[in-house]
Amino acid sequence: MTQSFRLETGGLINRDKTISFKFNGKNYFGYEGDTLASALIANGVHLIGRSFKYHRPRGFFGAGVDEPYAIVQLYRNGETEPNIKATEQELFEGLEAKSVNCWPSVNFDVGAINNFLKIFLPAGFYYKTFMWPKSFWYKIYEPFIRKAAGLGTASIKHDKERYEHKYEYCDLLITGSGPSGLASAYSAAKNGAKVILAEDKSRFGGTLLTSDVNIGNQSGKEWADSIVSELKEMSNVTIKNRSQVFGYYDHNMLVMSERISDHLPKTKKYHPKQRLWYIRAKEVLISSGSIERPIVFGNNDTPGVMLSSAAKEYMKVYGVLVGKKPLVFTNNDSGYETAIEFKKNGVDPIILDTRKEPQSEIIEEAKNMNIDIKNSYVVVAAQGYKKVKSADIAKISDDKEELGSVENIKCDCICVSGFWTPTIHLASQSGNKTKFNEEIDAFVPGTSKQNEKTLGAANGIYTLEETLKDSFEKGNQLSKEITNNDNKVSFPNVVEKKSTVHDKFWCVPLPKGKNYKRFLDFQNDVAVSDIEIALKEGYRSIEHVKRYTTLGMATDQGKTSNLNGLQLVSKIENKVVPAVGHTTFRPPYSPVSIGAIVGREVGKHSKPTRKSPMHSWHEKNNAVFVDAGVWLRPRYYKRGDENLFEASKREAKNVRTNVGVCDVTTLGKIDIKGPDAAELLNRVYTNAWLKLPVGKARYGVMLREDGIVMDDGTTTRISENHYHMTTTTAQAANVLSHLEYYLQLVWPELNVNVVSTTEQWAGAAIAGPKSREVLKKLFPNSDVTNEGLPFMGYMEGDLFGVKAKIFRISFSGELAYEVNVESDYGYFMWEKIIEAGEEFGIQPYGTEALSTLRIEMGHVAGSELDGRTIPYDNSLEGLISKKKDFIGKRSLSRKAFAAEDRQKIVGVVPLDKKTSIPEGSHLVKDSNAPLPNPKLGYISASCWSVEHDNPFSLAILKDGKNMIGEKLFVMSPLKNKVIPVEIVSSHYVDPKGERVRS
Amino acid sequence: MLHIKCPHCGMRSQNEFSYGGDATVKRPELGEEISDHDWDNFVYNRKSLRGRHWELWQHLSGCRQWIKVERDTATHEIFKTLKANEDIS
CATH class of the missing domain: 3.30.1360.120 (Probable tRNA modification gtpase trme; domain 1)
Incomplete structure (x- = not known):
């Protein structure tokens, strides 16, 4: 039970509680508080998958939401879920995970042959190669490509877990619990504002958990803990961990997914697995921090190459070493912090700094600790296949164009820091037009579009003191405007080490004679050469380059790759980055499970079910039900073996x-009352209504303004000013809205009230x-x-x-x-x-x-x-009043509606009086006519006439009026049927209507 | 999801409403003599504006009142809402 890469002490994990888990069938253990990633690294596992296109070995690159590599298929409590980031998945007892995108195994992957064929798989390869022959695409090319290039596999089983939706309102929504999130939440909460503070990770505190700072004589973590515990006690504060605000929509509505049970072996009884929050916030404070960006160099995707901040997080939070012979490759001071942390844990790092003679407090400290620092040095290429074994390094000229002689040094990991990219996704989604900040070489939010403000690192502010000051102030100011309270929070004393400017260096040139792959997008295998091809082929817009090369299109949405991609495009195009612009940020910020989006609306719950008061009688008497809209209606009552x-x-x-x-x-029922009720009916229905006596019902047809029949039904005059209207089951809601529209907007002078009484x-x-x-x-x-x-x-x-x-x-x-x-x-x-x-x-x-x-x-x-039909088509023209105007009347005089050979309803009987006619079939004159056979009409409804004991159908037929007695054919290509038929009157039974009057 | 101020009920979520099209269209008077062209314009032809637009919504799952909403079709900004009987100024 040894974990070769676990430190003796340190970290925020609970070493008293070991947790066993399985990866690719092998048993391991970790501690409570580990992620799958930290536990695997502790066990010395660095190979976790294969890349999307070339099937190159994949390790860990980050320690959180930005992770592009470590994607696994997760097994939990008999269910499986694809594309889970090992860096986000918390460890639980019995967790099982498998690599994706490799066959037969992660160590020996057949698809890796693509890696040697990579010269044939450049940008746009699929578009260019699989164009011909066209018929091959669906059957051969696409299934093969999908199989070869897929990530995880979605389960086809019914998901037994429950997902919930919740609607919430608040004064301030704060997205992220780092220094800016905690400070602003605290000062807003002190003013009595209703605050929701959301943290994506399981632990609150963000960078305070890993940085070496001091706030009010406490360590960053202690300060964060004390603020969090105080916030938790406040009734006006909702503070949620494992909750990702992933979308910023219109009118300050944001959506957050809360992972309630994903970190547990099994969902607790009566608990949902996840909950989706729809939050309408008066003000939004975006405190989502920043993500470290990589520096591009040869073979920079080899397992063991990772972000320097991630290496630090694995040490400080999980007590795990990502390597024992680390190389830190940096263009700024952040790399030094990681190196210092290594040194403190007894490991000797080497720092390669692209800068010539940087000087700052942090660098001074590293020097005092005797850390080996090489200035004006770069990593040219990582060496090693399944894990970094060494690095080719070289001195670089001041203009960053020329490399000195290449030397090889042994190392087992390369921690890269190319400075920080603010996480501006939410601001951008809200409509904020971002602007480019030259100083930090990245985009930051510009003018607010909705009620959103961005704080701290997300806004490009990288010092703690300034971040806290600004955040306390913004929290206070915004909440003051809402609650009118002004409880100032005293600003704590902040101690942090001063850093110096970073070097705007992001890509190491290729040494002469070498053609290393230098990756920009690690999940989609997009290399520098792919972007160069796309630009050579004429793609200019960054949106087109993105789609052609798939840069930033993977499940990580380019969190670590986008900015370097822009740098490259602007360099080749000889433009500045802001002129190239960035691609659109769209929700979700990070993948959200389909279950959470759907919520409880699955199966029977996907729509309401309406039942009549007699439903249980029908059930008891063997009714077989049918869906009629949302109603359940008896279709027939089964006796014995009847079908x-x-x-x-x-x-x-x-x-x-x-x-x-x-x-x-x-049936829809609408109660109509008022002195002008008769007038309303007279305008809505096509026939006359003013003289209907009390105690009488009348059949009516109503049209839309375009002359098409909207609905029919009977309306009864209950008393002088009181009518009872019935509508068809399907149109009940539409008819009510239709009446309300005319009463409220068109004829407000009519003194009438309408109300639905369907359920009464x-x-x-x-x-x-x-x-x-x-x-x-x-x-x-x-x-x-x-x-x-x-x-x-x-x-x-x-x-x-x-x-x-x-x-x-x-x-x-x-x-x-x-x-x-x-x-x-x-x-x-x-x-x-x-x-x-x-x-x-x-x-x-x-x-x-x-x-x-x-x-x-x-x-x-x-x-x-x-x-699609007008009254004439349904033989309802007798109900059209010539004396009055009504809704849709003017349309009926349009040329096509008044045509002599206009379609009309007819009856259809098969000549053999035996063959049933499928509904939807076409009527044609000649069944053998060449295609397209002119269609004369269609079968609208079919039955077995019980009166005549033979099949009978209704049809809407061109010139139906003059077709009675004609012999035609019914054709149903779907059912492969051709039936000779005779056209008869649509009134097949009791044409004079004597029975209803008997 | 939009947040619409119903003049009768206050701020409500979009999913309580249904959309009802251009609020500036006026139905011809009953019995009015009208050319085919003008009638077709009333029934079928609508402008698809980019920008400020007065439109109808019905507070279907609320007070059931039809209301007038001035909304920017590009940004979704809502400037003003009116009751059915209030005139667009």
């Missing part, structure tokens, strides 16, 4: 011969020749005779003590009634109807029988009123 066809035929036939009952609760009423349609007998038993005290309640009549009745509305309306074409009671009595009503109807052979019928009945009657429904 859908048999059951719906039985149910429909029973309506035609006896009596049936159908749950019509789902339960409805049952009782249909069939014996329906009146059932009604008589249900309402013994009401006169429901043909005279007492004629067709389209309405009355109120007493259903065994329950108030009921009785409408004599019919969708089935039979003598029929619809009874409505308040929803709570729906079940009672239904049971009473079944009970009363028993002696007449009543059967419940579902939507399938309902469709059969309406189709053979030629009644139109959603499949004809499909947003």
